[in-house]
Amino acid sequence: MPGRPARRLIGFLGGTGPQGRGLGLRLAAAGHRVLLGSRDPERASAVLKELRSPVGALVGVGNREACEAEVVFVTVPYAAQRDTLAPLGDALDDKIVVTCVNALAFDERGPRPVRVEAGSAAEECALLLPRARIVSAFHDVSARRLLHLDEPVGIDVLMCGDDEDAKAEVALLAADIPGMRAVDAGPLRLSAPIEDLTAVLMSVNRRYSIHAGICVDGLAR
Numbered sequence: 001m002p003g004r005p006a007r008r009l010i011g012f013l014g015g016t017g018p019q020g021r022g023l024g025l026r027l028a029a030a031g032h033r034v035l036l037g038s039r040d041p042e043r044a045s046a047v048l049k050e051l052r053s054p055v056g057a058l059v060g061v062g063n064r065e066a067c068e069a070e071v072v073f074v075t076v077p078y079a080a081q082r083d084t085l086a087p088l089g090d091a092l093d094d095k096i097v098v099t100c101v102n103a104l105a106f107d108e109r110g111p112r113p114v115r116v117e118a119g120s121a122a123e124e125c126a127l128l129l130p131r132a133r134i135v136s137a138f139h140d141v142s143a144r145r146l147l148h149l150d151e152p153v154g155i156d157v158l159m160c161g162d163d164e165d166a167k168a169e170v171a172l173l174a175a176d177i178p179g180m181r182a183v184d185a186g187p188l189r190l191s192a193p194i195e196d197l198t199a200v201l202m203s204v205n206r207r208y209s210i211h212a213g214i215c216v217d218g219l220a221r
């Protein structure tokens with residue numbers, strides 16, 4: 001993208017969980033500055049100590065401060081999405097918001113899709129943040145793979161959204177992570193099957209004790 005700064009400021013809401021930690025570490029390793037957000041900034045700072053991240057590349061902050069970033073990832077459980085986003089709406093106006101949230105619930109048999117009135121967790125996110133530029137992505141990459149920093153991720157991530165420029169920006173961020181490629185699956189309304197597919201992948205992973213992802217063939221690398 002012409003004129004794109006090489007080093008972006010990237011925020012995470014609920015960045016203290018495995019998905020936020022994994023993506024945050026990978027993006028920091030790629031040279032970006034990361035604001036790892038939490039409901040409790042002290043918890044975010046404690047998590048960073050655990051991660052032994054390079055000094056300065058990641059900073060632990062409150063969720064509202066994480067919204068000061070240029071691109072903000074949502075990495076909270078679906079059950080926490082509404083309570084997390086509703087008070088932050090104004091802070092995210094015009095921002096690229098990348099939602100990794102899967103509308104899933106869990107019981108002893110594993111994950112299952114949850115029916116969402118808006119259609120998907122990502123479409124609900126778009127309703128909660130009507131002036132943000134929503135991109136649904138990184139649903140189908142296991143945090144375990146992200147957290148093994150010494151290994152390339154080696155998978156494709158399905159991405160969808162209605163803002164073409166925002167998707168292009170997110171695809172560049174994905175490409176900054178070794179062995180990762182974003183594949184544009186189309187409009188935001190396709191997020192439901194992508195989120196549901198994550199339940200299938202998690203079930204496969206559980207059955208075979210692996211951390212499988214998706215590779216789309218036929219596309220030039």
Ligand SMILES: NC(=O)c1ccc[n+]([C@@H]2O[C@H](COP(=O)([O-])OP(=O)(O)OC[C@H]3O[C@@H](n4cnc5c(N)ncnc54)[C@H](OP(=O)(O)O)[C@@H]3O)[C@@H](O)[C@H]2O)c1
Nearest residue numbers: 014016017018019038039075076077080101102139142143
């Ligand atoms: N884990 C994976 O491999 C993976 C892969 C792809 C996509 N995802 C998606 O990414 C999202 C995050 O996954 P995760 O495994 O990292 O989740 P998680 O560990 O369950 O939660 C992430 C963070 O969200 C915050 N949070 C938890 N409950 C909350 C509540 N009730 N209200 C507000 N904030 C709350 C917590 O941060 P604070 O306590 O610090 O505020 C927590 O550390 C999920 O929607 C998941 O479907 C996960």
